[in-house]
Structure formats: C-alpha cells, structure tokens
Amino acid sequence: MSKDLISQLIDTLRCLPGVGPKSAQRMAYHLLERNREGGNKLAHALVEAMEHVGHCRICNTLTEHDECEICSNQGRDGSLLCIVETPADVLAIEATGYRGRYYVLMGHLSPLDGIGPEELGLQKLADHLDRGGIDELILATNSTVEGEATAHYVGEMAHKREIRASRIAHGVPIGGELEYIDGGTLAHALAGRQSV
Amino acid sequence: MSKDLISQLIDTLRCLPGVGPKSAQRMAYHLLERNREGGNKLAHALVEAMEHVGHCRICNTLTEHDECEICSNQGRDGSLLCIVETPADVLAIEATGYRGRYYVLMGHLSPLDGIGPEELGLQKLADHLDRGGIDELILATNSTVEGEATAHYVGEMAHKREIRASRIAHGVPIGGELEYIDGGTLAHALAGRQSV
Numbered sequence: 001m002s003k004d005l006i007s008q009l010i011d012t013l014r015c016l017p018g019v020g021p022k023s024a025q026r027m028a029y030h031l032l033e034r035n036r037e038g039g040n041k042l043a044h045a046l047v048e049a050m051e052h053v054g055h056c057r058i059c060n061t062l063t064e065h066d067e068c069e070i071c072s073n074q075g076r077d078g079s080l081l082c083i084v085e086t087p088a089d090v091l092a093i094e095a096t097g098y099r100g101r102y103y104v105l106m107g108h109l110s111p112l113d114g115i116g117p118e119e120l121g122l123q124k125l126a127d128h129l130d131r132g133g134i135d136e137l138i139l140a141t142n143s144t145v146e147g148e149a150t151a152h153y154v155g156e157m158a159h160k161r162e163i164r165a166s167r168i169a170h171g172v173p174i175g176g177e178l179e180y181i182d183g184g185t186l187a188h189a190l191a192g193r194q195s196v
Numbered sequence: 197m198s199k200d201l202i203s204q205l206i207d208t209l210r211c212l213p214g215v216g217p218k219s220a221q222r223m224a225y226h227l228l229e230r231n232r233e234g235g236n237k238l239a240h241a242l243v244e245a246m247e248h249v250g251h252c253r254i255c256n257t258l259t260e261h262d263e264c265e266i267c268s269n270q271g272r273d274g275s276l277l278c279i280v281e282t283p284a285d286v287l288a289i290e291a292t293g294y295r296g297r298y299y300v301l302m303g304h305l306s307p308l309d310g311i312g313p314e315e316l317g318l319q320k321l322a323d324h325l326d327r328g329g330i331d332e333l334i335l336a337t338n339s340t341v342e343g344e345a346t347a348h349y350v351g352e353m354a355h356k357r358e359i360r361a362s363r364i365a366h367g368v369p370i371g372g373e374l375e376y377i378d379g380g381t382l383a384h385a386l387a388g389r390q391s392v
C-alpha cells in the first residue's frame with residue numbers, strides 16, 4: 001500500500017463533483033471523527049447503487065428496475081412525452097405536477113465532442129415513437145446551444161412521424177426583475193410574447 | 197426495501213458536511229452517469245478507512261497504524277510539543293515547516309456541552325507530559341472561547357510540571373489590510389505588539 005488510508009479517502013472523495021482538496025479533507029475528517037456509521041452507510045449505498053442501477057427499458061432514465069417507477073405507473077398520461085437530457089431534469093419537472101411520461105436522452109447532441117444521433121442512442125427514442133400512442137412531444141432539453149440543437153433534431157423526428165412537438169417556453173423567470181435579466185433571455189421573452 | 201437505491205444514495209451522501217439535498221442529488225447522478233468506477237473506489241476507501249483508522253498511541257491523532265507517521269519519525273524534535281484540536285490542524289501546521297511533535301486533543305473543553313477535562317481525555321496528555329523530555333508546549337488551539345479555555349487549562353497543566361508553555365500569536369493576517377480587520381483581532385494585534 002503506497003498511501004495511507006486517510007489520504008486515499010481524501011483523494012477518492014475528490015471524484016465527487018464540486019469537491020476540492022479542502023472540502024475532501026473536511027469530509028474525511030468529519031466522517032472519521034464524528035460519523036463512522038454514516039461513512040459505512042454511504043459506502044454500502046454506493047456499492048449497491050453502482051452495482052444495481054441501470055437504465056429503464058422504456059424511458060432510458062436511471063433505475064434499479066427493468067422499468068422505472070414512472071413508466072410502470074399506469075395512471076400517467078401516455079399521450080404526452082417529455083424529452084429531457086438527464087434524470088435530474090425528470091425530478092425537476094416532476095416537481096411541477098406534470099402527469100405525462102418522459103424520455104431521458106442521457107446527454108445531448110454535441111458534434112464537436114463526437115456525439116451524434118447514433119452515439120446518443122436516438123434509435124431507441126425512434127423505436128419508442130414508432131410504437132405509437134404519443135400525441136405530443138414536449139422538448140425540455142436545456143437552453144444551451146447543444147440543448148437547442150438536440151431539441152431541433154428530436155422535433156424533426158416527431159414531424160416525420162406526424163407527432164406534434166412543442167418547446168418549453170423561455171423568458172423572464174417568475175419573480176425575476178427585468179432590470180437584472182440578461183439581454184438574450186429578454187429578447188426571447190419579447191419574441192415569445194403571448195396575447196392576453 | 198422501502199426506498200429505491202438512488203434515493204438511498206442521495207440520502208446517505210447528505211451525511212457529508214456541507215452537502216445539501218441539491219448537491220447530494222448532483223453527486224449521485226454524476227457518479228451513476230459518468231464515474232461508476234470512482235464511486236466504487238470511494239466506497240472501498242470509505243470501508244477501509246472507517247474500519248482501520250484509529251488513534252495514534254502517542255499523539256492521539258487519527259492513523260491506521262499504532263503510531264502515526266510523525267510520532268514514529270525519529271528526526272522530529274521531541275522537546276517541542278504543539279497542542280492542536282484536530283488532525284486537520286496538524287496538516288495546517290505541518291505546511292509551515294514546523295519540525296516538533298504534536299498532541300491532538302480531538303476537540304476542546306466545552307463545559308456547556310458536558311465536555312470537561314475527563315471527557316476530553318486530558319489524562320492521556322498528562323501521562324505524555326509526565327514521561328518527560330518536553331521543553332516547551334505550543335498551544336495552537338483555535339482562537340474561539342472554547343479554544344482559549346482549553347489553551348488556558350493545558351497551559352496550567354504545563355506550569356504545574358514546570359514546562360514552558362506558549363500561545364501562538366493572534367493578530368493581523370499576512371497580506372491583510374487594517375481597514376478590513378475586525379476590532380477584536382486589531383485589539384489583539386495592538387496588545388501583542390513586539391519591539392522592532
């Protein structure tokens with residue numbers, strides 16, 4: 001063994017996003033000094049999740065089951081399909097009370113990084129659309145260049161199959177003050193104005 | 197199993213200091229989507245550290261060995277003993293190039309929380325001092341009420357044994373501008389002025 005266990009723990013904690021050397025050190029000492037039980041529980045949860053969590057057969061999100069909870073819920077509206085980039089986006093949209101179904105891309109198109117439709121696995125989405133029963137695709141990818149490109153591409157896939165596609169609205173956030181909103185967002189908000 | 201593995205992972209990640217629900221979620225998805233190997237390594241490092249890390253027989257710091265690296269290093273100056281609150285403080289002082297030895301209290305006196313000299317295990321420090329060979333005790337506890345009280349108490353222990361005791365200097369940090377230093381620190385800096 002080349003390094004001692006405490007240094008190893010500090011090093012491996014740095015694989016967590018947003019954790020630098022100082023936070024990793026603080027975390028390691030906190031667990032060792034005050035919460036060994038928590039540390040053991042965390043180790044167990046990590047092993048279990050890394051081992052057993054895979055992708056939902058239908059919507060592609062992360063789940064330990066063959067079908068995720070949402071896909072296996074018969075009460076959800078199967079005619080609405082919301083396209084998102086990540087499982088975290090599903091949680092965010094779930095919090096709004098949306099009752100349709102999802103498809104999780106697990107990324108976005110990014111030709112510069114060599115991620116085209118094939119690498120992103122859009123064939124699985126195409127098969128999903130071909131099975132029918134979907135009236136509307138809600139394109140809820142991020143409002144980044146890659147997210148917009150992905151939304152455009154998936155929108156085209158829907159049009160080819162004569163499925164309606166819509167893009168979530170972009171504009172001034174609720175509670176936001178115009179003074180502090182960036183120009184791009186404000187331009188979007190003006191272009192997307194709706195009659196009242 | 198009541199909760200799914202992903203939720204369990206998110207919950208257990210929150211035992212890390214400074215990790216709230218959003219960061220925990222981000223960490224869990226990051227590991228699952230992009231770094232399963234890192235997750236497994238982290239689990240392994242956690243198990244090993246929680247299982248095997250104990251206290252140094254001599255200086256009380258956290259280590260997986262019977263004696264820590266510093267205590268078993270014969271090149272260190274055994275006549276200087278630096279008293280600190282936590283193992284992280286040892287790392288901070290090591291970075292200054294200090295070549296003496298340490299004693300780690302693993303906390304501070306805090307009568308309000310029921311932590312007196314006995315609970316803090318100061319008998320082990322007393323035995324250490326009684327073994328002799330120590331010329332000076334450097335009191336490097338934190339500059340908090342509890343840290344000051346602990347420094348005072350340990351200082352008295354040293355005086356009883358006719359060992360010199362010193363407190364690290366408190367004052368204006370290097371590179372600090374007087375304008376932005378709080379009054380308490382500035383008062384300390386004035387009271388602790390040294391002739392040049």
